[in-house]
Amino acid sequence: MGLETAFGNSFFTSRIDSAINWARKYSFFQYPFVTACCGMEFMSVFASSYDIARFGAEFPRFSPRQADVLFVVGTVNEKLAPVLRRVYEQMAEPKWVVSFGVCATSGGFYDNYATVQGIDKIIPVDIYIPGCPPRPQAILDALTKLQEKVDKETVLKYKNRGENERN
Amino acid sequence: MSAIEKLKSNFPQSIIAIGNSAGQDYVLIKSEDLKKIALFLKNELGFEFLMDLTCVDYKGYPGREEKHRFEMAYQFYSFNNKERVRLKVPVEESSPSVASLASLWLSADWYEREVYDMYGIHFSGHPDLRRILMYEEFQGHPLRKDYPLKGRQPRIPERK
């Protein structure tokens, strides 16, 4: 990055960290990669009774280049795997991935010829949500967990990072 | 006179067996006469709707000859007579091929592509016989009984 990383791990960066992390964790732009039935529960979180807007993450971006969080919602099969990988690679840093439901997390009960056994075989994942499908409360819980995780990050993490180091 | 009886009197040479499965009458016919009988069903008996078309792999099934490993099943419906009929066609393992019905019922087009994708049955006369569900690079036919249950073929290298 720029000036802030030049000083290394010091008072200056830790102040910057807390300001930047505060801004990041309350303004997730998400990319919904919705492939299957889990999508219904995912949509309900946007509606008024659960209202994901309370956590500042209500804004879907249908271009990966403008998104911060990739929500992989539903079954991912081998045919789709290169597409998911490409969407992930198009997202700009910093980026996080949430695996939504057992299908995305481990393949679920689809242990067959067609289904990827967990999207972490293709892209790195930050938060896993169990359930088939997960209840909306679990989604909000995952979102707050992701916020806690983002809060612990430092801008130094992204210093001089190559494209493939994260993978 | 039901459709089955009409088939019986018109094509006595083509019929191998007639039966009833869970309340549905079916006719097992010789595969070379499929097109002829299908045409008769459509034009003479008014079966204007091909509801479904699928295949069964009987590999290792007790009491079946290994030679006729596959069996096609066609389910027809007539709106005017409110009648259903099922055609079954044995397909040999050595040359898994039957006539395509896509020129008679448009719905057969994608069904046949699916059966080709999943079982590797060839439909002679099909306008565009490509895989419909799996990807082009996929090797083999996943619903065949001898395809490994977890025979995944990743398109991109997996992470550790």
Ligand code: SF4
């Ligand atoms: S986890 Fe369950 S609800 Fe979600 S996509 Fe899989 S089968 Fe559907």
